[in-house]
Amino acid sequence: MAMAIAFSSCMRNGAVQIPVNEFFKTPQKSAFKISPDGKYISYLKPYKDRLNLFVQSLADGNEHMATSFTDYSLHDYYWTYNDQLVFSQDVIATDQLKIFALDIATMKLHLLMTGNKVRMRVISRIKEDPNIINVAMNKDDPTRTDVYRLNIKTGEIKSYLVNPGNFTEWFPDSDGKIRLVKASDGVNETILYRADDNSPFKQVITNNFKTRVEPIAFTGIKNNFYALSNVNRDKTALVEIDAETGKEVKEIYANSNADIMGVEYSKNRHKVEYASWEEAYPQKHFLDKCMAGIYKNFEAQLKGYEIKIIDRDSSENKFIINSYTDRDPGAFYLFERKKCKLTKLGDINSSIKPDELCAMKPISYNASDGTLINGYLTFPQGRDSTNLPVVVMPHDWPYGPMSRNSWGYNPEVQFLANRGYVVFQVNYRGSTGYGKAFHSAGFKQVGGKIQQDITDGVNWLIANKTANPKKIAIFGGGVGGFSALYGVSFHPGLYNCAIVQYGVINFFTYIKDVPPFFKPSLQMMYEMVGNPETDADQLRAISPVFHTDKIKAPLLIFQGAKDPRANISELNQFVIELHKQNVPVSYFLKENERAFFKSERNRMQMYTEIEKFLDTNMRVKQ
CATH class of the missing domain: 3.40.50.1820 (Alpha/Beta hydrolase fold, catalytic domain)
Known part of the structure; x- marks a missing residue:
């Protein structure tokens, strides 16, 4: 009954x-991403009550079902620079993590590694070697997360950055090399910097855990980086910091009513495009006229919707965007900058x-x-x-x-x-x-x-x-x-x-x-x-x-x-x-x-x- x-x-x-089922069914399509070369769209879609990976060619619109798992859904997935997809599967019954690679040209899948009680996340892609990605894993010591270089062609894993035991986050430059890390003793938090892979890390910022400095990306000027910081202020602001000294160079944007909680960043131009925060509703402040114009276009076509950029290709010509309201779970779109064209990719839940x-x-x-x-x-x-x-x-x-x-x-x-x-x-x-x-x-x-x-x-x-x-x-x-x-x-x-x-x-x-x-x-x-x-x-x-x-x-x-x-x-x-x-x-x-x-x-x-x-x-x- x-x-x-x-x-x-x-x-x-x-x-x-x-x-009930219309509220809580698995999304029709989710986790959209675009390949770095802008040729493919990828997303997760249910197959027999499990989320599987699908790839669509933007040239002909053909959709390919890349995986057909019926035991466990995909966990996370990432594009590499050579049209490979890397993803993980959480095998809950045995507490195993499986890491796979998929070659788009052949649609062939191969298992890269299996680890017991292992957590993994991709840190960065390497421009100079498209087959290599940096991954953070605790495969050698469950209490310590180290960074490895994973060859997605061969499955070879090499140590890249050994964690002394207190590193908690890693921040790469635009080439994928890790030059900033965050360390914590549980009470004090430290930002460390190195000029290149051959230099040792040195402490440049130390704060009590109540104070936050969150690196975002290097600015492309000297060794400065953008960060979200509440040092010497109550509300977190978007700032620029000199990585050599740890000193704040300038405040870029702050809001007196709320913390700045997010930014949108252009890797090509090394520029923050907008800062975002939440008061009663989500808010944005644009720092780039070009991006402000793009959002004006979005808002004209999607009136009344909150809009977020989800992904972009390497040339920053094609963007994946997500729109939603409090009453609409939303949809995903492809925006092509050169054509000024917005194309709907799919609804999260069209039943609503x-x-x-x-x-x-x-x-x-x-x-x-x-x-x-x-x-x-x-x-x-x-x-x-x-x-x-x-x-x-x-x-x-x-x-x-x-x-x-x-x-x-x-x-x-x-x-x-x-x-x-x-x-x-x-x-x-x-x-x-x-x-x-x-x-x-x-x-x-x-x-x-x-x-x-x-x-x-x-x-x-x-x-x-x-x-x-x-x-x-x-x-x-x-x-x-x-x-x-x-x-x-x-x-x-x-x-x-x-x-x-x-x-x-x-x-x-x-x-x-x-x-x-x-x-x-x-x-x-x-x-x-x-x-x-x-x-x-x-x-x-x-x-x-x-x-x-x-x-x-x-x-x-x-x-x-x-x-x-x-x-x-x-x-x-x-x-x-x-x-x-x-x-x-x-x-x-x-x-x-x-x-x-x-x-x-x-x-x-x-x-x-x-x-x-x-x-x-x-x-x-x-």
């Missing part, structure tokens, strides 16, 4: 009820009809200590704006470089709004984009002011009569899942129920059991979350695993058995203890899934269960 409800279309509150979905509206309120908190409200169609059922959605891990809610299309938000719920997203203190002071105000506050910001937001919705105080749910993943459990533990009666995806239930094991590759950042986690030795009382006081007696509201829990951050035996015991406390718990543990469910079948089951759970516990009338 539940499946019949989930996959039928009916009317709710005057709006068309969209089937934007006029049936709901607007995401920016909001702000004052927390109980006076701090201004921002967020978003999405109201269901056809509903009065008062006394409505609300689903609170706190975001995940608060301390990463892009840890926040943003304006744009979110299938979970639209699914819940379509089912008649107001969706409340909070950018609590610790969230990024609002400056250094606001970000650092969240340190060691995962069970303190961060949770209070969420609670204050719920009380604000009740006070202004948006929320029906008897119909409020909380739903989150990761640290957002912790916030959901914290809410029903320490604010009894505020929430009807909680939904938890890959949630943190014990900060002791969460910190202790970090994957080996995360070890260099462990000290930073102590500073941001807490030290299991010196902050033991604090971590015990907030970890849900120690407070099952406080939980009374119904819970719905989802977990992937192969999530490297999860302690499955502890989670199983947590659920058993909740049952002993007579807490209504529905628990779904999925084999061969990590934190995020990649199987379409598992996703459909999860959101069908979420729909039933909310209908039961929020008693929303059909």
Whole structure:
């Protein structure tokens, strides 16, 4: 019966009820890229519930199915300079990483390497030798990521840059050679520079972890580089830095209201084309007249859409762009500069009809200590704006470089709004984009002011009569899942129920059991979350695993058995203890899934269960 409800279309509150599968099916086409020579478009497309690689010739428009995996989807893929594609496959059952190369001329596939519990990412392509790419891998030591030169013709792997143990990021020049690295002792962060491959690295910048310097690219003038920096300022700015001295040469662009969070860069001209940031909505400031003209063309043809450049060919004549709104998952286009031609390549989800979905509206309120908190409200169609059922959605891990809610299309938000719920997203203190002071105000506050910001937001919705105080749910993943459990533990009666995806239930094991590759950042986690030795009382006081007696509201829990951050035996015991406390718990543990469910079948089951759970516990009338 539940499946019949989930996959039928009916009317709710005057709006068309969209089937679950239309929100959460695998994208029709995604991860578009263009070959460096501009002759081919590549993308991922589902085949038997797995994402596979497809290549389309721009000369004749013919599409070729390059892979036909039915066990696991492709993970990441990259073009080389000689029309080769390199990609990886995460074999979840055995925790293996397989790396393949595909020759476009012959469409022949060959396995380059297999590694157990290995993580890999491509750092750069090498212009002087198109068969070589630089890859960062932890194949020799699970706790240390080194850089290797991988020959995609022969599969030969040679050491290029041995990590002394504290290198965390690598930044190549336009030729693909690594000349800047970032190192961390967990508290202090250091930028090191070398003039060429034969020179030693030297320290040029050292900052406390609260301060950020993120290199972008070399400017082509002397040894200067562009970077995002909040040194001696609260809001991150786009600056130019002398790599020899580490000194800031000039500030290129800053915004007094928000951190600059992204840039678009021309490799050919060694020039930043625009800086971007987020206030209520995404914003851009153009630093290049040519790119400003291109975007003006985009905006004329795609009115009302947010637009991003995804990829470009080496000559910077052909671009892949992505367009989207809060109500439209969007589409991909090919833009040919010389022809001034925009051609649609594919929709992410053509089943979605934007006029049936709901607007995401920016909001702000004052927390109980006076701090201004921002967020978003999405109201269901056809509903009065008062006394409505609300689903609170706190975001995940608060301390990463892009840890926040943003304006744009979110299938979970639209699914819940379509089912008649107001969706409340909070950018609590610790969230990024609002400056250094606001970000650092969240340190060691995962069970303190961060949770209070969420609670204050719920009380604000009740006070202004948006929320029906008897119909409020909380739903989150990761640290957002912790916030959901914290809410029903320490604010009894505020929430009807909680939904938890890959949630943190014990900060002791969460910190202790970090994957080996995360070890260099462990000290930073102590500073941001807490030290299991010196902050033991604090971590015990907030970890849900120690407070099952406080939980009374119904819970719905989802977990992937192969999530490297999860302690499955502890989670199983947590659920058993909740049952002993007579807490209504529905628990779904999925084999061969990590934190995020990649199987379409598992996703459909999860959101069908979420729909039933909310209908039961929020008693929303059909």
